[in-house]
Amino acid sequence: MDEKPAQAILTMPSSADREAIFSRVRGALAPLHERAPMPDYTTELAVLRQMMGNRDAFTIFSERLVRVNGIALTEIAALVARLREGKWLQGYCDPVLWPMLAPHFGADFTVETTYDRKRVDDYAFGITRAAGAIAETGTIILSDATTSRRLGALTPWVHVAVVERAKIYSDLPQAVAALGSDSNVIWVTGPSKTADVEGILIEGVHGPGVQIALVV
Amino acid sequence: MLNTERKPITGKRVQLMATCLCDAFYDDVAAATVQILEYLGVEVVFPEGQTCCGQPAFNGGDWVASRKVVRHTVKTFAGDEPVVVPSGSCAAMMFHGAVLEFEKENDLGEVEALGRRTWELGDFIFNGLGVKTWPGRFEATVALHRACHTRGTKSSPAATALLSSIEGVKIVEFGEGEQCCGFGGTFSVTFPNISAGMGALKLEHIRAVKPDVLVSGDMSCMMHLGGMAQQEGKPIKTMHVAQVLRDALKNAGLIKP
Amino acid sequence: MRFQQIDQFSAELKADTRAAVYDGSKKGHEKRTKLLYDEFPDPDRLRHIAGEVKQHVVENLDTYLPQVEAKLKANGVIVHWAATAEAANEAVLGIMRARGATKMVKAKTMVSEETELAHFLEKHGMEALETDLGEFIVQIDHDHPSHIVKPIIHKNRREIATSFEKNGLGAYNDDPQTITRRARNFLRHKYLEADVGLTGANFVSAESGRIVLVTNEGNSRFCLAATKCHIAMIGIEKIVPRDYDLGLFLNLLARSGTAQDLTVYTEFISGPKSPAQPDGPEEMHVIFVDNGRTEVLASECRDILRCIRCGACLNVCPVYRQASGHAYRSVYPGPVGAVLSPLLMKEKFPQKADLPKASSLCGACNEVCPVNIPIPDLLLRLRNRAKEENVPSPGTPPMGAWALLASQPTAWRASLFGGKVMNYLPTKLLPIPALRAWEAKRALPAWRGGEFRAWMKNRPKQS
Ligand code: SF4
Numbered sequence: 019m020d021e022k023p024a025q026a027i028l029t030m031p032s033s034a035d036r037e038a039i040f041s042r043v044r045g046a047l048a049p050l051h052e053r054a055p056m057p058d059y060t061t062e063l064a065v066l067r068q069m070m071g072n073r074d075a076f077t078i079f080s081e082r083l084v085r086v087n088g089i090a091l092t093e094i095a096a097l098v099a100r101l102r103e104g105k106w107l108q109g110y111c112d113p114v115l116w117p118m119l120a121p122h123f124g125a126d127f128t129v130e131t132t133y134d135r136k137r138v139d140d141y142a143f144g145i146t147r148a149a150g151a152i153a154e155t156g157t158i159i160l161s162d163a164t165t166s167r168r169l170g171a172l173t174p175w176v177h178v179a180v181v182e183r184a185k186i187y188s189d190l191p192q193a194v195a196a197l198g199s200d201s202n203v204i205w206v207t208g209p210s211k212t213a214d215v216e217g218i219l220i221e222g223v224h225g226p227g228v229q230i231a232l233v234v
Numbered sequence: 235m236l237n238t239e240r241k242p243i244t245g246k247r248v249q250l251m252a253t254c255l256c257d258a259f260y261d262d263v264a265a266a267t268v269q270i271l272e273y274l275g276v277e278v279v280f281p282e283g284q285t286c287c288g289q290p291a292f293n294g295g296d297w298v299a300s301r302k303v304v305r306h307t308v309k310t311f312a313g314d315e316p317v318v319v320p321s322g323s324c325a326a327m328m329f330h331g332a333v334l335e336f337e338k339e340n341d342l343g344e345v346e347a348l349g350r351r352t353w354e355l356g357d358f359i360f361n362g363l364g365v366k367t368w369p370g371r372f373e374a375t376v377a378l379h380r381a382c383h384t385r386g387t388k389s390s391p392a393a394t395a396l397l398s399s400i401e402g403v404k405i406v407e408f409g410e411g412e413q414c415c416g417f418g419g420t421f422s423v424t425f426p427n428i429s430a431g432m433g434a435l436k437l438e439h440i441r442a443v444k445p446d447v448l449v450s451g452d453m454s455c456m457m458h459l460g461g462m463a464q465q466e467g468k469p470i471k472t473m474h475v476a477q478v479l480r481d482a483l484k485n486a487g488l489i490k491p
Numbered sequence: 492m493r494f495q496q497i498d499q500f501s502a503e504l505k506a507d508t509r510a511a512v513y514d515g516s517k518k519g520h521e522k523r524t525k526l527l528y529d530e531f532p533d534p535d536r537l538r539h540i541a542g543e544v545k546q547h548v549v550e551n552l553d554t555y556l557p558q559v560e561a562k563l564k565a566n567g568v569i570v571h572w573a574a575t576a577e578a579a580n581e582a583v584l585g586i587m588r589a590r591g592a593t594k595m596v597k598a599k600t601m602v603s604e605e606t607e608l609a610h611f612l613e614k615h616g617m618e619a620l621e622t623d624l625g626e627f628i629v630q631i632d633h634d635h636p637s638h639i640v641k642p643i644i645h646k647n648r649r650e651i652a653t654s655f656e657k658n659g660l661g662a663y664n665d666d667p668q669t670i671t672r673r674a675r676n677f678l679r680h681k682y683l684e685a686d687v688g689l690t691g692a693n694f695v696s697a698e699s700g701r702i703v704l705v706t707n708e709g710n711s712r713f714c715l716a717a718t719k720c721h722i723a724m725i726g727i728e729k730i731v732p733r734d735y736d737l738g739l740f741l742n743l744l745a746r747s748g749t750a751q752d753l754t755v756y757t758e759f760i761s762g763p764k765s766p767a768q769p770d771g772p773e774e775m776h777v778i779f780v781d782n783g784r785t786e787v788l789a790s791e792c793r794d795i796l797r798c799i800r801c802g803a804c805l806n807v808c809p810v811y812r813q814a815s816g817h818a819y820r821s822v823y824p825g826p827v828g829a830v831l832s833p834l835l836m837k838e839k840f841p842q843k844a845d846l847p848k849a850s851s852l853c854g855a856c857n858e859v860c861p862v863n864i865p866i867p868d869l870l871l872r873l874r875n876r877a878k879e880e881n882v883p884s885p886g887t888p889p890m891g892a893w894a895l896l897a898s899q900p901t902a903w904r905a906s907l908f909g910g911k912v913m914n915y916l917p918t919k920l921l922p923i924p925a926l927r928a929w930e931a932k933r934a935l936p937a938w939r940g941g942e943f944r945a946w947m948k949n950r951p952k953q954s
Contacts, residue, residue: 036572039727039781043552046789053550057543061738064537066530135683155753168716168770172709173679191738197701201765205757210709214625214641215667216648217515223624223671224678225709225756252943257907259936261943268947280947283900291890293852295874299894306898334868382853414809418851423928424886425498425849430932431813461933490951
């Protein structure tokens with residue numbers, strides 16, 4: 019290929035291809051006498067209403083999180099005990115959260131509030147704030163605005179998301195409606211997993227092998 | 235896409251489309267169809283000019299050849315009585331396949347009209363005539379194979395309901411019931427290894443539940459599965475739904491033997 | 492006697508490969524069905540609506556494409572258009588060169604398989620590393636994916652352990668847990684060293700320009716947390732009209748594809764990272780790829796463009812289960828591939844015109860498809876196209892003479908009676924290849940031509 023100067027690519031990406039594609043699309047659709055209309059429907063159809071019944075969002079959320087092998091906790095002490103039990107003693111914590119959590123962590127823990135990507139293997143756990151949660155699926159919602167570091171929530175073996183009880187949405191359509199203007203929102207439903215090798219489920223592929231929600 | 239809306243039944247006269255398989259191999263299936271319809275008080279007319287529904291060429295991609303046969307069929311089955319077919323596959327050819335290959339033809343309307351009055355036998359009895367239970371007696375454990383062309387139609391539930399209402403019939407479910415038997419028309423001869431592989435799996439599932447008889451609304455599936463079983467030296471008894479319905483009547487003396 | 496290529500492939504397939512493909516597909520299908528039917532009163536309704544939404548998009552791409560482009564630009568995304576695979580690859584290379592980048596980490600994207608991006612970049616001195624575990628194994632093995640969702644469904648753990656050992660990823664160990672940990676430890680440093688993260692997209696919302704990406708492993712998130720530049724390669728059909736529609740599609744995709752209520756990581760990207768966020772891409776490119784899609788759009792098979800690549804039709808397909816994905820000689824195997832792959836060949840359609848024939852037309856694919864694509868109808872249309880273009884088709888009996896016979900009742904009746912001869916002649920001697928192919932696997936019933944007609948005339952009256 020010809021070497022294209024950097025600027026040319028950034029300012030004028032392939033306008034000939036754009037025209038070619040657009041005109042082929044128009045040409046392909048021109049012979050259609052009518053176009054398929056957009057159906058009028060409600061996403062309520064896809065909500066697991068029966069499963070949820072009249073139960074409160076937190077109860078459903080914890081139940082569904084367990085279903086995807088996540089852990090729901092409500093006490094900081096319980097979190098600390100879990101981490102100790104798993105011998106996950108070194109980790110990263112969102113600086114905003116640390117003042118609230120620090121009193122509960124013993125001297126056996128090493129917790130850093132800055133994340134150094136060169137030491138990715140040093141963090142056994144990462145504690146970050148969630149933007150909310152989805153009860154129906156046991157999902158934790160992370161966003162650029164609330165997550166102090168994308169890497170801090172992803173690379174450690176254990177991820178702890180601190181979720182405010184009031185921000186648990188009931189179902190997917192509600193959570194979609196609440197996406198807002200953040201440039202990156204990610205829904206996390208249980209630990210990272212694969213079944214690529216002979217269909218056998220293995221957790222902790224690239225992301226956390228343990229996903230904890232601390233609901234406050 | 236499935237065009238399964240039917241003209242409501244008026245009168246009690248039908249045209250029988252016997253299918254080329256019954257014409258060539260399975261005369262008793264066509265006869266049983268006539269006998270059960272007549273038992274229900276339906277007058278059965280057999281248009282002598284009938285040949286085949288056109289499906290082999292349609293599936294083979296030779297739509298020019300297929301349309302020729304469909305046009306012949308449309309002519310042969312002129313009139314406005316329901317056309318009843320003891321095969322989900324040939325029925326689907328009339329109300330779905332033929333419509334697809336005539337999309338751009340001038341005589342599409344006539345083909346669609348025939349499609350709208352064509353019924354698979356079980357669907358006709360159960361939904362067309364509204365006969366929801368079947369009299370008589372038939373002592374057998376039955377494995378009912380759902381022919382693929384009845385997916386998404388009312389034929390399979392109709393056959394299941396009718397058969398299970400017969401005194402003595404015990405329907406047994408078998409594994410992977412949603413899977414195809416592997417017949418597939420010319421597929422069975424152009425992809426013999428895959429076709430036989432599919433058939434072997436189906437037979438394995440069927441044999442596992444030890445039925446007295448394997449029943450289907452389509453003789454093509456039975457020809458393939460029965461033929462495989464025979465080739466293996468372990469034949470299984472196969473019957474068409476119509477034969478079971480007819481034999482139930484016979485066993486109870488409701489029709490002459 | 493010559494049979495179809497796919498049948499030949501199936502006949503020669505290793506028994507344990509067939510078993511692996513069969514078991515994996517069957518499990519996937521059964522879990523999916525259970526989940527859908529346990530949870531929803533009427534799952535078919537969802538499929539039908541989703542199909543209508545996507546058909547609407549496909550038939551209104553002329554409106555949606557400019558709309559989505561404008562939204563993406565407003566979100567700070569640089570938008571490229573690539574008419575061909577080559578153009579798409581060149582665009583990626585161009586972006587990398589402009590940034591002085593040499594290392595890419597790749598999430599799983601089918602469109603980059605279509606364009607063979609990784610090969611292309613490697614040829615131009617770039618590193619392009621697959622990060623999805625299955626795709627990574629395919630890459631180090633110089634193999635091809637055989638399933639669009641489960642790329643290594645055809646491999647067993649022993650083969651994987653062997654290739655890990657060969658590639659310096661530790662001594663032979665075929666424990667799936669160990670294999671996964673080794674990949675984790677190897678790949679995490681690769682992400683952090685990479686300059687560019689490449690992904691596809693599962694959906695793009697025309698309303699907001701939001702790109703939706705789903706993975707279970709978290710590899711695409713890692714690409715977008717560790718690198719400074721995000722390139723998304725996206726087929727032009729990936730659009731949904733509104734964010735609202737995602738509430739339906741995400742439900743269907745996870746359940747149909749991997750039998751989950753929701754995929755583990757569902758990421759909504761509407762541009763480069765937020766300024767206050769330390770991790771993630773500062774620059775984001777979207778490359779919209781045509782590569783034959785507009786030809787599909789112009790064809791009568793445009794319904795296939797609804798496809799959301801869930802893989803459910805592969806899992807349920809009896810032919811796929813017998814033949815495995817590689818039999819299809821294409822990036823897209825199984826029922827969806829049997830339609831899409833020949834069409835994407837454009838004028839080289841005849842080379843893959845045999846794919847649509849590899850089906851008993853059982854319709855199981857249509858029954859499971861989350862966007863209700865009438866795949867059997869599309870296969871039939873392509874068979875007709877092959878016939879019209881005179882593509883040879885081994886083993887298919889010629890239909891002309893038959894059609895003549897079947898439209899002449901007198902000749903038909905004569906042959907019904909004449910067919911009796913088959914009962915007396917060993918069919919092996921008959922010059923009809925289709926008959927011999929039949930008899931190789933099955934006994935033929937006795938010929939009873941004309942018997943019914945005679946009975947009908949003389950039958951005893953019931954009353
Ligand atoms: S055709 Fe339908 S079932 Fe097959 S991969 Fe596409 S969306 Fe899934």
